Amino acid sequence: MLRKVNVAVVYHSGFGHTEVLAQQVAAGAEEGGAVAKLVSVADVELVDWSELQAADAIVFGSPTYMGSVSAPFKAFMDASSKVWMEQGWKDKIAAGFTNSASQSGDKLNTLIQLSIYAAQQSMIWTGLGLPPGNNSSQGTEQDLNRIGSYLGAMAQSNADQGVDVTPPPADRETARMLGVRVAKVAARWHGGQVHGE
Numbered sequence: 001m002l003r004k005v006n007v008a009v010v011y012h013s014g015f016g017h018t019e020v021l022a023q024q025v026a027a028g029a030e031e032g033g034a035v036a037k038l039v040s041v042a043d044v045e046l047v048d049w050s051e052l053q054a055a056d057a058i059v060f061g062s063p064t065y066m067g068s069v070s071a072p073f074k075a076f077m078d079a080s081s082k083v084w085m086e087q088g089w090k091d092k093i094a095a096g097f098t099n100s101a102s103q104s105g106d107k108l109n110t111l112i113q114l115s116i117y118a119a120q121q122s123m124i125w126t127g128l129g130l131p132p133g134n135n136s137s138q139g140t141e142q143d144l145n146r147i148g149s150y151l152g153a154m155a156q157s158n159a160d161q162g163v164d165v166t167p168p169p170a171d172r173e174t175a176r177m178l179g180v181r182v183a184k185v186a187a188r189w190h191g192g193q194v195h196g197e
């Protein structure tokens with residue numbers, strides 16, 4: 001019997017919105033047949049690096065602050081230099097997600113930063129795998145991938161609303177679908193079990 005793959009969702013969340021997305025990614029990964037683990041990097045001193053070493057896939061998530069990952073997430077990236085030197089995450093599947101208050105907020109730069117980080121770690125990047133939504137007269141704010149990203153999952157949360165309202169359902173579902181995709185890609189890449197196939 002093939003084993004289930006392990007997916008770690010590594011994230012920082014300043015106000016809780018990105019954590020909601022991390023939870024959705026993890027739920028999607030489990031729906032896709034993986035065992036998912038949430039790893040907060042709010043305090044890099046508390047990160048259990050062995051959990052990341054054991055993962056077949058690592059999904060990186062950060063809010064976009066000033067057009068980049070948050071300072072705590074960057075601290076995590078910098079703290080992983082030993083992993084980089086040893087190529088400890090080589091050939092693990094990687095993916096990413098981000099959130100900002102603005103529709104754009106320069107979120108693409110954050111996903112590019114995450115994908116370059118994954119490339120430096122010799123990981124295999126997985127894009128969102130969904131067509132863009134809300135880009136025609138027939139589109140709505142309820143469409144999956146309503147912000148129209150390919151590199152990873154993007155979400156938008158109004159700055160004056162809490163996690164009970166934002167990010168909206170479409171963005172949460174988009175994050176969940178990223179988790180499903182990562183689980184299935186990781187299973188194919190590592191020869192594990194693919195749910196429903």
